[in-house]
Amino acid sequence: MTTPHAPAPGPAILDLASDPAELTAALIDIESVSGHEGRLADAVESALRELPHLRVHRDGDAVVARTAAVRSERVVLAGHLDTVPLPTVEGSRGTVPSSWSGQGDDRILWGRGATDMKGGVAVQLALAAALTQPNRDVTYVFYDHEEVDSARSGLARLYRNAPELLEADFAVLLEPTDGTVEGGCNGTLRFQINPTGLAAHSGRAWRGDNAIHKLAEVLSTLAGYEPASIEVEGLVYREGLNAIRIRGGVAGNVIPDSAGVEINYRFAPDKTLEQAQQHCRELFPGHELEFVDLSPAARPGLDRPSAAAFVAAVGQEPKPKYGWTDVARFSEKGVPAVNFGPGDALLAHTDDEHVSARAIRDCYRALQDWLTA
Template identity: 50%
Template structure:
């Protein structure tokens, strides 16, 4: 492997070079060093700093707006899909979609940003694919919060080259029923907690999720049972059952409103919130966001999932997802990327940020 990346190469070649560097979550030092060396050597106009295995760079051109571009350097564990393999116009390999194609586009823009139309900040961060407390953005927000501020944030996660606005929130709850143990030969002497879960499951089956439209983007909410547990032994009436439910809610609902809604749905049951993350409103009315949409030349869509755009939205910024690759291929052994999407995403951001 070369000591540096050629930031002025075709972004497709840059993608290949990044994919061929192992960077499983928690093991990003090699790729972070490579990105830092390359930026310092080929983009002297940028102010550059390091936070753990995150690399941050920004212009100071005195422009009226600042756009933050963010992309994580880590991948999920390699699954017989390393190094990269090119098959015609398709690049195969771990991280092609999630999200080294997006990182390559960011690096190519960074190299050309000396005369950008907006001031730009580039955030290449670590540990996105694992628990939130280890996510590089968590550390950066705590130690270098000013580096995350701007008028628009673009998270270059895979979006099939479409502007995906905002993101849904997510919440997990445990619905618990209790009963009384007894021998199954004398079952009438007990109360079966698993049987008591039937009503909660019927409510889920009958549930009709909302589909609100926000800034012209339609969000599809969801409420799904994802796990059920209970039982003591093959001859014992169980005295407890636990149903785990995941709720994906549109960003016009706060975390508090989502919790109230779930407690209404499961009224009469013992409900415990175990995990949550708020969503992000699209913010497409912001001038910088409108410019990006115009440069992309398509119709923005709702992000049906949670991404780090929510972190930027919580800082008061409009935030979108925009990057090459099909997100449904992320984390799969067959992860692959049509290389034309890298070229197209680079062209859109070049029009928006540089021309």
């Protein structure tokens, strides 16, 4: 006897006029692990197409909605729909469906994506419904495949397929920042140094050439490296250069003929990718560097009028973003961008991921003030 399969879930319906915190819970309840964003993208698209002041475009599982009020400025509010996989720990609170604890404005919402970043997406959706005549034209971007390798990014695909939809003067990425503006981001690159030698029996080591020993100079450079702190547009970015992976060795009686170390360089937005690569080459003369991942930094653009007005609306001193985010994709295309969203980034991807109702509502009000003042 076979057990019947559970019926596929029907179309999800989102109420964009609901409280942004409750809308966050509704988004959490629609599972959207990377590669499975379709049902959530369908719900977002369906809800946005009900709003006559928006023009909606779908590309794969990315949805773009734009106002067309012909204002003097256009800004982007962007967020990704996908989450990392659900927790495997039994009894975890970072699961689907969502759950609440506490009372009133201090209630805490638990569930996968609460912090990263369905709280931010809920704010985008609520603003898209409420702001029929914003003081700036707004492009709302909801994209897929952010939590996986860069080659699959839905935002990168949008830039390839429909770059005109993303043209703007300024962008806000609603990644979790605990309600503080984090300007731009450090760039990141990874490279490998893979010296070769000559294998031999360790009892006759003089007949070989130990590849692992050739890493000594590389590791010494890394251990003595003093990362720079660099000011860009009033924000101080701290750099870093670190070994993140090492390999070598064949057996207990073999002189190894190959070895390797992988190194990550986090660099401030005063440098281009090419300048960052050249800095690494200068640090390791005589070695061939094999670059395996390259992501540019992003300047914060806080000198733009729209950015200054945004910082004033938030009412807090902006901070630098040390990690890499998709603001770099906007910056690379000439659109200065900042990170600003509800929730603590340190809770992202954890098994107890959560966000407060107050944080979601505060984020909504700050953006609403900026776009209506």
